Amino acid sequence: MHELGIASSILDCVQAEARRHPDVHITKVGVKIGELAGVDVDSLQFGFEAIVKDTEWDGLVLAVESIPRMQRCPKCQHEFRMTDFDPQCPICGEFATQCISGEELDIAYMEVDE
Amino acid sequence: MSRVEVEKKVLNENQILAEQLRERYRQQGLLCVNLISSPGSGKTLLLEKTLDRMDKNARVAVLTGDLQTENDAKRLAKFGFPVKQIVTGGTCHLDARMIEKHLADWKLEDLDLLIVENVGNLVCPSSYDLGEDAKIVLLSTTEGEDKPLKYPSIFFKSELMVLTKIDLLPYVPFSAELAKENARRVHPQMEILELSSTTGEGLDRWMEWLKARQQKAKSKAGAARS
Numbered sequence: 001m002h003e004l005g006i007a008s009s010i011l012d013c014v015q016a017e018a019r020r021h022p023d024v025h026i027t028k029v030g031v032k033i034g035e036l037a038g039v040d041v042d043s044l045q046f047g048f049e050a051i052v053k054d055t056e057w058d059g060l061v062l063a064v065e066s067i068p069r070m071q072r073c074p075k076c077q078h079e080f081r082m083t084d085f086d087p088q089c090p091i092c093g094e095f096a097t098q099c100i101s102g103e104e105l106d107i108a109y110m111e112v113d114e
Numbered sequence: 115m116s117r118v119e120v121e122k123k124v125l126n127e128n129q130i131l132a133e134q135l136r137e138r139y140r141q142q143g144l145l146c147v148n149l150i151s152s153p154g155s156g157k158t159l160l161l162e163k164t165l166d167r168m169d170k171n172a173r174v175a176v177l178t179g180d181l182q183t184e185n186d187a188k189r190l191a192k193f194g195f196p197v198k199q200i201v202t203g204g205t206c207h208l209d210a211r212m213i214e215k216h217l218a219d220w221k222l223e224d225l226d227l228l229i230v231e232n233v234g235n236l237v238c239p240s241s242y243d244l245g246e247d248a249k250i251v252l253l254s255t256t257e258g259e260d261k262p263l264k265y266p267s268i269f270f271k272s273e274l275m276v277l278t279k280i281d282l283l284p285y286v287p288f289s290a291e292l293a294k295e296n297a298r299r300v301h302p303q304m305e306i307l308e309l310s311s312t313t314g315e316g317l318d319r320w321m322e323w324l325k326a327r328q329q330k331a332k333s334k335a336g337a338a339r340s
Contacts, residue, residue: 002238038267085299107122
């Protein structure tokens with residue numbers, strides 16, 4: 001529902017970088033989207049393509065890396081991917097494990113032609 | 115072709131504004147909470163009951179967000195505390211800029227508690243930091259117990275879940291235990307309160323929760339000053 005706004009914020013970032021480096025041509029922007037970010041990747045791609053179409057940014061590629069939710073056990077330090085919302089540590093059985101990734105909504109990199 | 119690492123938040127602009135708001139609240143010892151739920155879970159009724167129970171001299175203000183209408187602000191204004199409606203005109207969430215703009219006429223030093231009632235939506239509000247101390251998610255007994263599993267982002271990011279409309283439990287096929295279990299699967303450390311705004315059951319504990327958090331915000335500001 002808010003993916004168009006997110007797409008527009010990504011394009012804003014690209015435009016800001018482009019202004020800082022006017023002699024390079026940005027061809028791709030890479031983002032990291034955590035599974036807890038509440039962002040639908042297909043909608044984001046669709047929204048992004050729609051806002052760059054027929055503009056100077058037409059053809060700019062949005063590359064999305066989906067980041068899984070990872071948990072760390074405070075007792076045995078084991079790190080594991082959380083599946084089916086089961087927070088229990090598969091090694092020692094602790095329930096109160098902590099989320100260490102999966103909330104990302106980050107711009108990771110841009111690819112440029114020089 | 116070459117690759118340039120960027121490492122920036124997508125919602126960087128919102129994040130910067132939210133951090134500025136958080137710092138302003140912290141300096142004043144003001145507690146800001148952000149209430150989020152589906153439409154119709156009882157955010158506005160809970161706020162009415164909350165304001166009704168506040169001491170008349172309480173330094174509390176409310177910002178209430180909706181896509182359209184001033185209805186909620188009208189409902190909340192009758193308790194005599196400052197209330198402002200944020201009409202988003204179609205946007206499905208509040209962002210930090212809207213908060214900053216609507217706070218402009220209020221003096222933060224005159225407030226101890228700012229309650230933000232977000233737009234009824236479990237998805238989009240979870241992405242936008244408003245500078246609040248705590249997000250609070252409401253789940254009502256007329257919804258499904260699996261809402262926390264369907265919308266994990268907001269249940270994960272909320273410090274407190276308020277299970278509302280518990281007066282309806284005898285009449286609806288809703289298991290409070292299952293709902294709480296699902297919420298804890300998504301967010302094991304989340305606090306949970308159960309209440310009915312209609313009968314008043316559980317409202318004392320809700321008011322105590324707010325008060326305790328307010329004191330915490332105050333003492334943090336005091337510690338920072340000394």
